[in-house]
Amino acid sequence: MKITEIKTQIVNLDFRNAILVQIQTDENITGISETVMKRKTRTIEQSILELRRSLLGKDPTEIEDLWEKMYRDSFWVGGPMHSTAISAIDCALWDILGKSCGVPVYKLHGGSTRKRIHV
Numbered sequence: 780m781k782i783t784e785i786k787t788q789i790v791n792l793d794f795r796n797a798i799l800v801q802i803q804t805d806e807n808i809t810g811i812s813e814t815v816m817k818r819k820t821r822t823i824e825q826s827i828l829e830l831r832r833s834l835l836g837k838d839p840t841e842i843e844d845l846w847e848k849m850y851r852d853s854f855w856v857g858g859p860m861h862s863t864a865i866s867a868i869d870c871a872l873w874d875i876l877g878k879s880c881g882v883p884v885y886k887l888h889g890g891s892t893r894k895r896i897h898v
Contacts, residue, residue: 780879781805782839785831785868787824796820800827802871804839808878812870816863826864834868839875 784803789796795817802810816823830849837845849865850856877884885891 780808780838780840780875782834782837785827785834787827789820789824798824798827798867800867800871802834802839802868802875804875806879808875810839810871810873810875810878812867812874814863814867814870816860819860819863822860823863823867826860827867830864830868839872840879842869842872842876845872 781804782802783805784801786801786803788799788801790799790813792815795815797813797815798820800812800814804810814823833848833852834845839845846865846869849868850861853861873884873887877887880887
């Protein structure tokens with residue numbers, strides 16, 4: 780499986796904007812995530828699109844390797860804006876892995892810890 784496209788869409792939530800991220804694969808599996816950073820929407824979106832260049836053609840199930848490369852191969856390593864962009868991509872990659880395995884992502888992370896939550 781290979782990453783064929785990464786798209787973003789800004790969604791207005793009235794009090795702030797969210798960025799939706801879609802990662803598409805050659806096996807027609809799409810991973811979806813969202814992120815928010817107040818007052819930095821366009822900056823985060825551009826950071827995600829910059830990271831896209833290094834991800835196209837890569838195996839989306841190699842999540843740890845891709846994360847390390849996104850983090851370490853940047854000119855400015857770390858920081859909240861860089862980490863927010865990586866986090867959005869990371870969540871979409873986990874979504875792809877869960878869909879390809881036929882299980883929800885929480886199962887990949889060790890399963891549930893509660894059956895109910897008191898609200």
